[in-house]
Amino acid sequence: MKTEDITGIRDGSCSSSNDQVPFSSNCVRLSPSEWLIVAIIFSAVFCLSPAFWERAEKFEPEPDYRLPYDLSSDYWLYKRYCRWACSRYETLVVGDSVVWGHFVPMDNTLSHYLNDLAGRARFANLGADGTHPAALEGLLRYYGRDISNKNVILHLNPLWMTSPKHDLQTEKEHHFNHPELVPQFTPQIPCYKASFSTRISAIVKRRVPFFNWASHLNITYFQSMDVPAWTLEHPYENPISSITFRLSTSDNYERPRDTARPGRAVGRTALQWVELETSLQWLFFRRSVELLRKRNNRVFVLVGPFNEHMFDADSIDTYRKMQTEIEAWLQLNNVPYYMPVVLPRHLYVDTSHLLSQGYAVLAKQLFENESFRSSILYSNHNSGNRR
Amino acid sequence: MLFHTWAFVLFFLIVYPIYLALKRTRFSLLWLLAASYFFYACFNPLYLILIAYSTILDYTVVAVMEKRARRKIWLSISIVNNLALLGFFKYAGFITDNLNILLSSLNVPYVVPAPGLLLPVGLSFYIFQSMSYTIDYYRGNIERERSLIRYATFVSLFPRLLAGPIERAGNLLPQLRKTPAVSIQDVSDGLSLFIVGLFKKVALADYLALYVDKVYSTPDQYQSPALLLATFMFCWQIYFDFSGYTDMARGVARMMGFRLMLNFNNPYLATSLGDFWSRWHISLSSWFKDYVYIPLGGNRKGTFNTYRNMFLTMVISGLWHGAAWTFIIWGAVHALGRFLTREAERTSFYKERVPRILKQIFVFAFVTFAWIFFRADSISDAWIIITRIFTSGFADPRCPLLALALIFTVWLYQFAYESRLKWVLELWAVRIGVIILMILYLAVFAPSSRQPFIYLQF
Numbered sequence: 065m066k067t068e069d070i071t072g073i074r075d076g077s078c079s080s081s082n083d084q085v086p087f088s089s090n091c092v093r094l095s096p097s098e099w100l101i102v103a104i105i106f107s108a109v110f111c112l113s114p115a116f117w118e119r120a121e122k123f124e125p126e127p128d129y130r131l132p133y134d135l136s137s138d139y140w141l142y143k144r145y146c147r148w149a150c151s152r153y154e155t156l157v158v159g160d161s162v163v164w165g166h167f168v169p170m171d172n173t174l175s176h177y178l179n180d181l182a183g184r185a186r187f188a189n190l191g192a193d194g195t196h197p198a199a200l201e202g203l204l205r206y207y208g209r210d211i212s213n214k215n216v217i218l219h220l221n222p223l224w225m226t227s228p229k230h231d232l233q234t235e236k237e238h239h240f241n242h243p244e245l246v247p248q249f250t251p252q253i254p255c256y257k258a259s260f261s262t263r264i265s266a267i268v269k270r271r272v273p274f275f276n277w278a279s280h281l282n283i284t285y286f287q288s289m290d291v292p293a294w295t296l297e298h299p300y301e302n303p304i305s306s307i308t309f310r311l312s313t314s315d316n317y318e319r320p321r322d323t324a325r326p327g328r329a330v331g332r333t334a335l336q337w338v339e340l341e342t343s344l345q346w347l348f349f350r351r352s353v354e355l356l357r358k359r360n361n362r363v364f365v366l367v368g369p370f371n372e373h374m375f376d377a378d379s380i381d382t383y384r385k386m387q388t389e390i391e392a393w394l395q396l397n398n399v400p401y402y403m404p405v406v407l408p409r410h411l412y413v414d415t416s417h418l419l420s421q422g423y424a425v426l427a428k429q430l431f432e433n434e435s436f437r438s439s440i441l442y443s444n445h446n447s448g449n450r451r
Numbered sequence: 452m453l454f455h456t457w458a459f460v461l462f463f464l465i466v467y468p469i470y471l472a473l474k475r476t477r478f479s480l481l482w483l484l485a486a487s488y489f490f491y492a493c494f495n496p497l498y499l500i501l502i503a504y505s506t507i508l509d510y511t512v513v514a515v516m517e518k519r520a521r522r523k524i525w526l527s528i529s530i531v532n533n534l535a536l537l538g539f540f541k542y543a544g545f546i547t548d549n550l551n552i553l554l555s556s557l558n559v560p561y562v563v564p565a566p567g568l569l570l571p572v573g574l575s576f577y578i579f580q581s582m583s584y585t586i587d588y589y590r591g592n593i594e595r596e597r598s599l600i601r602y603a604t605f606v607s608l609f610p611r612l613l614a615g616p617i618e619r620a621g622n623l624l625p626q627l628r629k630t631p632a633v634s635i636q637d638v639s640d641g642l643s644l645f646i647v648g649l650f651k652k653v654a655l656a657d658y659l660a661l662y663v664d665k666v667y668s669t670p671d672q673y674q675s676p677a678l679l680l681a682t683f684m685f686c687w688q689i690y691f692d693f694s695g696y697t698d699m700a701r702g703v704a705r706m707m708g709f710r711l712m713l714n715f716n717n718p719y720l721a722t723s724l725g726d727f728w729s730r731w732h733i734s735l736s737s738w739f740k741d742y743v744y745i746p747l748g749g750n751r752k753g754t755f756n757t758y759r760n761m762f763l764t765m766v767i768s769g770l771w772h773g774a775a776w777t778f779i780i781w782g783a784v785h786a787l788g789r790f791l792t793r794e795a796e797r798t799s800f801y802k803e804r805v806p807r808i809l810k811q812i813f814v815f816a817f818v819t820f821a822w823i824f825f826r827a828d829s830i831s832d833a834w835i836i837i838t839r840i841f842t843s844g845f846a847d848p849r850c851p852l853l854a855l856a857l858i859f860t861v862w863l864y865q866f867a868y869e870s871r872l873k874w875v876l877e878l879w880a881v882r883i884g885v886i887i888l889m890i891l892y893l894a895v896f897a898p899s900s901r902q903p904f905i906y907l908q909f
Contacts, residue, residue: 089716091876092647092885096639264457278895291896292658295851
């Protein structure tokens, strides 16, 4: 409150102001030419930081590497890994946690067994945990631009169409993985209720590498927190000292307990399959296929294997019809594919995830599949890139 | 749509070029008004009814005052209407809560139903601004604004709509009357203000909020050091939050050619409580001085009346901030502080012998103590915090050192700004360096969550 002690507003102006209204209570006032200097310096930092960082930060993945679980949302690293994998592998295996290998160590995944059967490192695991088709499409569109002129095994997990919720179709808001990757405005995702600002922010982030790089720093060195939140957990540590320039290249992922209970996959659950025609996830999956092919990749689609042991007869019938429709679309578009028959019950952990032995069986089935052999194994699509 | 969101950036990128293009045409005010109303409607379209109603009523009242006698009645209508709006939307819940407590203590078996109204964002700010127009006209300080569009733009101008500064008609209306000249210097000045404000809000206030919110949400679980540090940090959080907002508002307005008044002037370097109030939320302080304290008699009618007027003004100011007893007590504590220090501050000993730094520390400590009532969720929480600060033992506060280092850096900067070292801060390399560091920090390390401005709730 201004009382009688107050004789007037102090002049808080800084240097050159002749205005009646004081400029500010500090000296941070730049002239147009000084702003130009700031713009030049900042543009240089903005454009060059990610590139310089890549040189400073060591990234030498081991065989059977997969993006560490804790870094699933580090899209900048995914992009870097894509570039690295494209330069070393002939075929990229792309998909969600089934491809990534949610319940198995990194040397027990589908890509590992495929490499085993091939006798050399031909297949790279480009799975990312939680990437349902809507997110996967965004991941490939914005961060997988380096995937071109390659063989790609694209996995379709029918799980994402087993209910309106999985298909992101509920009107009620529900939180799903990787919201930053899905389309922010069109096509509209009914259960995605983010604010306008959040959506714009997601669009800016995916378009500007600097922000992705900043996000990479937070995810990799500050346990997926921003620095302020991290200092709350580590109040007396120096945040700068956490930046070690060393990326985790091995698998320190602690697998969920379900690994110890392979027989859990029993029961008679009824599924509320969505119509393929109206399914959002199917729409995004098709867009992924088209996107990859547009980038001159040879796409091979792997559908399932889905754990049919868990579901009732009606659900399985619906699934069969859906498989037929999927097959029709793939054939119509000349996309080679494989739909494995249901595997023995004990090879599943849940509806779609396999145990190590399951992946081995699946890899073997793929190797025996004529379509796979002709389109992936014996294709000379990218022979120039072979190691 | 808050200043520190991408939505606002997009909004401004659309509004600004069109505003510049229309600047010399008769459509510029209309565009500004449309943009301001759209900006406000983004919070809730229903708010538009209220702001339009308040605008039209005050505009009409002044128009009637110009033509008829009994101006006092029309002024009363305007004041009563504005206070009724404020009372209904802001204080109805508070009044019914207290009525129910009273009825319950008197064993009256009746519960007054809670109104369940939502407080429209920025209501207190634009109501006060609109009131100042009618009062200033009544006093003969300003001329009547003949254009309703211009007057509506004065009330709703989007840079200052949400949380001030509470501009006087005498300052802003003339700027709206002539076509504001937007120079390249205005744009760079506006950018400077905006970036500093953004840094204060996003990098500092939102960071400090993390610790403050944690401690203040369960004060009984923390010991003296954590409570002390959280209170100290809130002191800076609210400063960074509100002055950051003001800087951004002034920056945006500056880019459009408008000069909004200075609202904060390094308040934590004040050497007396009177000095503090001349540096903190200056637009509100001067509003209360001109429209409450002086009409009550100011310091013209003896010591008792001076203190009474001071007390009333402070308590009303506390109530303006929020409909809760904690805000009233906060105002009363400041009034009490003024009583106790006013005479001492006038002595030559205090003026000449007490070192400046000691005065600053005293004022800062007092203001920080008073903020406990402002921040606490209830009086009982405030009491728990105060008693635990003095009685609980020691426990590791786990307060981020980085946050304390940032506060210290800002304090050092402000201290240098008001000392003989100011020339160092004026060096171009220092200014450019500071801006680059701020932008880099914002882009890389700022908190990912965007907190609303504290003063938005008032």
